[in-house]
Amino acid sequence: MGLLVFVTVLWAFSFSLIGEFLAGQVDSDFAVLTRVLLAALVFLPFTRWRDVATGQKLGILVTGMLQFGITYLCLYRSFSYLTVPEVLLFTIFTPLYVTLIDDALYRRFSPMALVAAAVATVGAGIIRYDGLSQDFITGFLLLQVANFTFAAGQVGYKHVMRHYPSEIPAFRTFGYFFFGALIIALPSFLIFGDADRLPSTGLQWGILGWLGLAASGIGLFLWNRGACRVDAGTLAIMNNALVPAGLLVNLLIWNRDADLLRLAVGGAVIAASLWLNTRFHPRAHLAAT
Numbered sequence: 001m002g003l004l005v006f007v008t009v010l011w012a013f014s015f016s017l018i019g020e021f022l023a024g025q026v027d028s029d030f031a032v033l034t035r036v037l038l039a040a041l042v043f044l045p046f047t048r049w050r051d052v053a054t055g056q057k058l059g060i061l062v063t064g065m066l067q068f069g070i071t072y073l074c075l076y077r078s079f080s081y082l083t084v085p086e087v088l089l090f091t092i093f094t095p096l097y098v099t100l101i102d103d104a105l106y107r108r109f110s111p112m113a114l115v116a117a118a119v120a121t122v123g124a125g126i127i128r129y130d131g132l133s134q135d136f137i138t139g140f141l142l143l144q145v146a147n148f149t150f151a152a153g154q155v156g157y158k159h160v161m162r163h164y165p166s167e168i169p170a171f172r173t174f175g176y177f178f179f180g181a182l183i184i185a186l187p188s189f190l191i192f193g194d195a196d197r198l199p200s201t202g203l204q205w206g207i208l209g210w211l212g213l214a215a216s217g218i219g220l221f222l223w224n225r226g227a228c229r230v231d232a233g234t235l236a237i238m239n240n241a242l243v244p245a246g247l248l249v250n251l252l253i254w255n256r257d258a259d260l261l262r263l264a265v266g267g268a269v270i271a272a273s274l275w276l277n278t279r280f281h282p283r284a285h286l287a288a289t
Contacts, residue, residue, distance in 0.1 A: 003226030004238040007219050014215045015084055016250045017207050023079030026204055027197040029189040031211075032072045036185045038212025039068075039220070040178035047175035048168055057176050059160030064177035067153020068220065069184025074146035081139025085263055088246040090143045092270045093120055095236035096277055097151035102232035105159055116277035123269030126262065154235060157224045170228075174221050236277075 022031055078087055096116055103109055157177070161170070199205045227235050251260070 019084035028076035039217035042217035043175035056164035061180035064180030068181035098236035120273035126266035
């Protein structure tokens with residue numbers, strides 16, 4: 001749990017940095033590729049190439065494709081359509097996906113997660129009740145893909161490491177995670193990237209460096225290690241701790257003129273969806289207890 005709390009604080013600033021200094025200014029595919037490369041370089045010297053089960057290598061590779069590659073490509077694009085507070089609030093769906101995916105892997109099902117998702121959708125509508133533009137819908141859908149793949153990556157890594165117990169330290173195999181992300185990020189930049197929108201200031205390069213080395217490299221490793229030490233219900237709940245932390249940073253520092261009442265009402269309804277899931281979903285309730 002301590003690892004998850006630490007990374008939550010670390011990531012709280014990332015959303016605002018992306019939204020304020022990179023979104024709409026730096027090509028999103030290049031930003032993701034840079035983060036992947038820097039994070040991969042952190043773990044490359046420690047990567048164990050031999051005596052690692054092939055299934056474990058492929059499993060970690062796939063979780064990296066999902067949790068970093070696809071997630072961050074969709075996340076960065078969503079900033080072009082949504083404000084930072086909206087992006088943060090709409091990540092509240094991630095815990096629902098965590099519980100659904102974990103149930104699916106264990107061949108269980110709880111309809112309460114779907115009910116909670118419907119309530120959360122109502123909360124999202126309240127935040128933008130004055131007009132659901134095409135841009136908003138596009139951003140919202142992009143973010144839901146990001147939420148789903150981020151959840152799938154977390155649950156997937158947890159199950160891979162449980163299925164392949166090994167005495168090899170986890171940091172010696174986590175490099176495969178970023179190699180998997182690179183499989184997604186590199187072709188995406190080559191196909192969709194805009195070379196005319198590369199970072200143009202030292203600040204932008206510095207932010208990318210921080211996001212790649214700290215938020216991505218260290219942050220994702222510690223988050224996934226923490227995920228392996230808690231049950232799926234607790235992991236689902238901790239995914240939402242980022243919402244209040246990130247909102248606090250963004251609203252106090254950069255977005256003081258936001259419609260706080262609407263955000264509060266919509267956020268409260270969305271938070272109620274998490275309460276429903278935690279209270280009535282059997283696995284989440286067990287974790288909370």
